[in-house]
Amino acid sequence: MSTAEETAGGEPQPWAEVNPDAARRLLVAAVEAFAERGYHATTTRDIAGRAGMSPAALYIHYKTKEELLHRISRIGHEKALDVLRTAAKGEGGPADRLAEAVRSFVRWHAGQHTVARVVQYELDALGPDARAEIVTLRRENEAAVRGIIEDGVAAGDFDVPDVRGTTIAVLSLCIDVARWFNANGPRTPDEVGALYADLVLRMVSAKK
Numbered sequence: 001m002s003t004a005e006e007t008a009g010g011e012p013q014p015w016a017e018v019n020p021d022a023a024r025r026l027l028v029a030a031v032e033a034f035a036e037r038g039y040h041a042t043t044t045r046d047i048a049g050r051a052g053m054s055p056a057a058l059y060i061h062y063k064t065k066e067e068l069l070h071r072i073s074r075i076g077h078e079k080a081l082d083v084l085r086t087a088a089k090g091e092g093g094p095a096d097r098l099a100e101a102v103r104s105f106v107r108w109h110a111g112q113h114t115v116a117r118v119v120q121y122e123l124d125a126l127g128p129d130a131r132a133e134i135v136t137l138r139r140e141n142e143a144a145v146r147g148i149i150e151d152g153v154a155a156g157d158f159d160v161p162d163v164r165g166t167t168i169a170v171l172s173l174c175i176d177v178a179r180w181f182n183a184n185g186p187r188t189p190d191e192v193g194a195l196y197a198d199l200v201l202r203m204v205s206a207k208k
Helices: 021-037 044-050 055-061 065-088 094-111 113-121 128-154 163-175 189-203
Strands: none
Touching: 021 044, 021 055, 021 065, 021 113, 044 055, 044 065, 065 094, 065 113, 065 128, 094 113, 094 128, 094 163, 094 189, 128 163, 163 189
């Protein structure tokens, strides 16, 4: 199993909805190539070769290299949004929900760091329409976290003078994990998630 198919914790990537198998293989190959070389330095021949297919076979499933990136980005952002929304709707007070949101979001970016790097750092390679769709998903991610922080402020559980700025800071902190996380490093995705959850609760001055 390739790095684009398996997380640091052995959890499979969310590519089950990509069919047929050839289209999935090409998408996984594209994730690996984009993460390793960057979108612009990767050719369709590179992607097809990694998938063990001919360049012509790629165009049967994806019209352009950008279409591949768009699909990777959309699936990745939808998965991240599901993680945050699940935490936001969870049980417990704002501090519990914020901690779970951060733990889960960080765990996803660490455990799936290969795809997360592509999803989070290749946005500018998309054309206007595709980029607008992904920006909308990013705004929904932001809204999920902002909603939890707003609940905490309203309940008197958090001391946050600038909710929007703090929301952006929290998301940036979590997303950056994909840039540096090493599966062979000293911390597991769960351990990094727990550490960041504690840091974020300190950021919002959560009441014990």
